[in-house]
Amino acid sequence: DRPSSSSPPLTDMAERIGYITRVQSFSACHRLHSPDLSDEENKKVYGKCNNPNGHGHNYKVEVTVRGKIDAETGMVMNLTDLKRCIEDVIMTPLDHKNLDKDVPYFSTVVSTTENLAVYIWDHMVREVPEGLLYEIKIHETDKNIVVYRGE
Ligand SMILES: Nc1nc2c(c(=O)[nH]1)N=C([C@H](O)[C@H](O)COP(=O)(O)OP(=O)(O)OP(=O)(O)O)CN2
Numbered sequence: 001d002r003p004s005s006s007s008p009p010l011t012d013m014a015e016r017i018g019y020i021t022r023v024q025s026f027s028a029c030h031r032l033h034s035p036d037l038s039d040e041e042n043k044k045v046y047g048k049c050n051n052p053n054g055h056g057h058n059y060k061v062e063v064t065v066r067g068k069i070d071a072e073t074g075m076v077m078n079l080t081d082l083k084r085c086i087e088d089v090i091m092t093p094l095d096h097k098n099l100d101k102d103v104p105y106f107s108t109v110v111s112t113t114e115n116l117a118v119y120i121w122d123h124m125v126r127e128v129p130e131g132l133l134y135e136i137k138i139h140e141t142d143k144n145i146v147v148y149r150g151e
């Protein structure tokens with residue numbers, strides 16, 4: 001039977017799932033050079049991005065978490081906490097750095113945006129509450145965008 005207009009609104013007991021995203025930009029330089037290829041092959045594969053002195057990007061990263069909207073707080077997680085995770089995982093180790101020279105991970109892994117997304121995922125997944133990390137999306141340029149979801 002339909003509740004009368006005077007009855008309190010039905011509390012929605014269904015589990016509601018939300019996706020929240022925080023965006024952060026950072027600047028870094030790199031050179032696309034695979035240790036598994038010869039210098040000639042590197043030049044062939046990466047072209048101008050293999051120039052020895054490297055180049056820079058203003059990367060824009062979108063970190064998305066997915067989870068239940070908490071009935072009491074109304075939050076999937078506090079975006080202030082996500083901001084701190086981004087500071088620790090992205091800004092401190094990557095901002096204004098040379099990815100290949102300042103980040104040990106990229107001393108043996110070519111610093112493509114795909115690999116950068118994997119790096120950020122692997123470190124972010126340890127920082128956010130278990131099971132919540134959904135997606136890392138990186139805009140390397142206005143035209144180049146990479147998505148990684150932990151697969
Ligand atoms: N699959 C990938 N391909 C390329 C990557 C990458 O990370 N993954 N990265 C590069 C270079 O880093 C380069 O800086 C970006 O490529 P490009 O689009 O050529 O950059 P432009 O500045 O030339 O931008 P346009 O506006 O398209 O000219 C290359 N490939």
Ligand SMILES: [Zn+2]
Pocket residue numbers: 030049055056057
């Ligand atoms: Zn580049």
